[in-house]
Amino acid sequence: MTSLEAYTKTRFRKKVSDCSDREIYDVLFNMVKEKSHNLPTNDHDQQKKLYYFSAEFLIGKLLSNNLLNLGIHKQTRDELIANGKDLMAIESYENEPSLGNGGLGRLAACLLDSMTKLGINADGIGLNYHFGLFRQKFINNQQVSLPDQWLEGQSWLNAGELRFDVPFKDFTLKSTLYEIDILGYQQNTRNRLRLFDLDSVESDIIKENSIDFDKTDIKRNLTLFLYPDDSTHEGRLLRVYQQYFMVSNGAQLIIHEAKQKGSNLHDLMDYALIHINDTHPAFVIPELMRLLMIEGVDFSESINIVTQIVAFTNHTILTEALETWPMSDLDQVIPEIAQIIRQLHNYICQKYPASPSTWIIDDYDQVHMAHLALHFGYSVNGVAQLHTDILKNTTLSDFYEIYPNKFHNITNGITFRRWLMDINQSLASFLDVKIGTDWKDTADLSNFLAYKDEARTRNKLRAIKFLNKVKLKRYLMEIMDITIDEHSIMDVQIKRIHEYKRQQLNALWVIHKYLEIKAGNIPATPITVLFGGKAAPAYTIAQDIIHLILTLSQLIRLDDEVSPHLKVVMIENYNVTSASYLIPAADISEQISLASKEASGTGNMKLMVNGALTLGTSDGANVEIADLVGSENIYLFGKHSQDVIELYNKNAYHAEDYYQKENIRPLVDFIVSHGMMYFGNAERLERLHHELIHKDYFMTLLDLEDYIKVKEQMLSDYEDFESWYSKTIVNISKSGFFSSDRTVADYNREIWKLNH
Numbered sequence: 001m002t003s004l005e006a007y008t009k010t011r012f013r014k015k016v017s018d019c020s021d022r023e024i025y026d027v028l029f030n031m032v033k034e035k036s037h038n039l040p041t042n043d044h045d046q047q048k049k050l051y052y053f054s055a056e057f058l059i060g061k062l063l064s065n066n067l068l069n070l071g072i073h074k075q076t077r078d079e080l081i082a083n084g085k086d087l088m089a090i091e092s093y094e095n096e097p098s099l100g101n102g103g104l105g106r107l108a109a110c111l112l113d114s115m116t117k118l119g120i121n122a123d124g125i126g127l128n129y130h131f132g133l134f135r136q137k138f139i140n141n142q143q144v145s146l147p148d149q150w151l152e153g154q155s156w157l158n159a160g161e162l163r164f165d166v167p168f169k170d171f172t173l174k175s176t177l178y179e180i181d182i183l184g185y186q187q188n189t190r191n192r193l194r195l196f197d198l199d200s201v202e203s204d205i206i207k208e209n210s211i212d213f214d215k216t217d218i219k220r221n222l223t224l225f226l227y228p229d230d231s232t233h234e235g236r237l238l239r240v241y242q243q244y245f246m247v248s249n250g251a252q253l254i255i256h257e258a259k260q261k262g263s264n265l266h267d268l269m270d271y272a273l274i275h276i277n278d279t280h281p282a283f284v285i286p287e288l289m290r291l292l293m294i295e296g297v298d299f300s301e302s303i304n305i306v307t308q309i310v311a312f313t314n315h316t317i318l319t320e321a322l323e324t325w326p327m328s329d330l331d332q333v334i335p336e337i338a339q340i341i342r343q344l345h346n347y348i349c350q351k352y353p354a355s356p357s358t359w360i361i362d363d364y365d366q367v368h369m370a371h372l373a374l375h376f377g378y379s380v381n382g383v384a385q386l387h388t389d390i391l392k393n394t395t396l397s398d399f400y401e402i403y404p405n406k407f408h409n410i411t412n413g414i415t416f417r418r419w420l421m422d423i424n425q426s427l428a429s430f431l432d433v434k435i436g437t438d439w440k441d442t443a444d445l446s447n448f449l450a451y452k453d454e455a456r457t458r459n460k461l462r463a464i465k466f467l468n469k470v471k472l473k474r475y476l477m478e479i480m481d482i483t484i485d486e487h488s489i490m491d492v493q494i495k496r497i498h499e500y501k502r503q504q505l506n507a508l509w510v511i512h513k514y515l516e517i518k519a520g521n522i523p524a525t526p527i528t529v530l531f532g533g534k535a536a537p538a539y540t541i542a543q544d545i546i547h548l549i550l551t552l553s554q555l556i557r558l559d560d561e562v563s564p565h566l567k568v569v570m571i572e573n574y575n576v577t578s579a580s581y582l583i584p585a586a587d588i589s590e591q592i593s594l595a596s597k598e599a600s601g602t603g604n605m606k607l608m609v610n611g612a613l614t615l616g617t618s619d620g621a622n623v624e625i626a627d628l629v630g631s632e633n634i635y636l637f638g639k640h641s642q643d644v645i646e647l648y649n650k651n652a653y654h655a656e657d658y659y660q661k662e663n664i665r666p667l668v669d670f671i672v673s674h675g676m677m678y679f680g681n682a683e684r685l686e687r688l689h690h691e692l693i694h695k696d697y698f699m700t701l702l703d704l705e706d707y708i709k710v711k712e713q714m715l716s717d718y719e720d721f722e723s724w725y726s727k728t729i730v731n732i733s734k735s736g737f738f739s740s741d742r743t744v745a746d747y748n749r750e751i752w753k754l755n756h
């Protein structure tokens, strides 16, 4: 009897071949969960632990991933195939935990995977949101946001044993703890993602089929939703409740575990490190001080301890995303913490009287969370070289002057287990044949470069890409009932919808192409432009951009002259699961943010490993991709970050000047043409049109001409398959640098210095 069959026989008294996919999911889930939980934690034999605090962990589905990490993926898949079953179909029964918004949350998940792979003793600390990021539906070419019930059915959560009291101004709440086992590739140990929750949370306070709920009923709503809407004051206060609840539990957990291992708290730095993923967990600084002072440590020693324990990653330079809180809000929710922050502010004012720009509380009585982390953490890092340079020279230059040694660059990475081995098994197996299997351990794909000019290798890559396009076609048929042409070139832009990421630039290119086809210039190969991404419900312009894309998509679909050659698809509810189908099928990776604005990007890395070529600006990690592959293997366009920064400083960009140009104006005006107005919503289209001409804060029109030129070059180069797939081979073989194992090794060498 085979291994899986032993389980199906016990559980359902059936052979594998007689079980439904649902039953097999059930058996596999229980088997993997048990095997994982039986592994010893890294904590067993390592004194010091890293606690990775993050408001988001976008872990995605876990079944295949855990099978891979346990080393039984291939064996299981083969057994299923022998019984006429398909693992991907079986995994469709798993709900995806969408406990994150985008890049920051997904990075946290990749880093946990790699920490465990490298045997580092590290737990993730976060919140167990009952509803993850909203589910996105399109109705009338607009985004509608629905609740995401990820906790229904089986979940990977285990009940933890610890409970802590968290004191707010008017009441104290007792937490409960859930834990998800995190496995490392071929490691026989585990770490944990520890998610705090409240027993009293109630989903019946949600207004029917919406993401709206009573924001004031903290006992019942605290962990109900990921990042509730912060467009209202109650919504913002709820975020303070959430953040403090997370860090107070985390800090109490740290003290509890350190004491159990024999710490007297004066030596806490020998037992714990805290890494904060952006500033959302930065209240851990005053909270840990508060707890240490209760235990008898004095104020200045508590500063000393905390400053040796906390390290901080910055993920953005957008001013609107750099967190500040009015002190009055903190007085209302967590007055003791507010008091400690005032003391820390006074301490900094005395220490650095000549640098008021670095003080904790500003003239408007707002606390700057990043300033707290910079003064009272021992390390700050950016997430790509360009981003770190901008932090040092511009955004945080006053801090860089005081603390040059605190600054590090740690370029982001992605786990190859999920983003290559799991989602693109055909490519992974082909790499095994060509360069052996060591890459699975080392992520070193450099030997693949030797095949750059080999016709058979290029043809095989082309065949794999085609197979992945067919898989994507089937998936889109299933989830959205739409059909795409598997013979078309797949042009993919998948990421949150934000003006700085410039989906509107891509949409303007679509308009250009539509008009070209109308004028009789038919592309050699049909083009499918795929968009995926959610927009914050309160972010009007982002909603307008979605509306533009969906309306364009409809207009083109219904135009018989154009539709055979150009198709625009916006994937509904883009998430980790749909990314797993889109990425292996992509030919063109759109990374077109305004230079200086995208801290790193990680989708760019996932697409590169899967053999797409980058069409991008010199921004974030695109710069490092270009350095690795050379200018002939990447399509860069647009103004450089220094020029952009200068335009901002001198207030010298005026969209109107570009709008006047004869090849730009018709494209922009098309947004409000009769055809668009016929299918679309006039208010949304007119607002976006007006925005592009009169404001265009992220300089779309500045780069439009160059974008069109370079994208056309790229499409024409695609027709030469030999040279296209040579470029693909170069990209794949240079992508090892973007393994998150390298990222974690860098963190450990430069910042954590844990020897294990």
Ligand code: 26V
Pocket (backbone or CB within 6 Å): 101, 102, 103, 104, 105, 107, 227, 230, 278, 315, 316, 320, 321, 383, 412, 598, 599, 600, 601, 602, 620
């Ligand atoms: C800010 C806010 C403010 C309003 C409420 C919701 C919310 C949620 C998250 C954030 C911070 C976003 C920061 C972020 O996700 N940055 C991304 O981090 C990636 C991983 O380092 C990086 O690749 C992306 O370039 C960067 O945009």
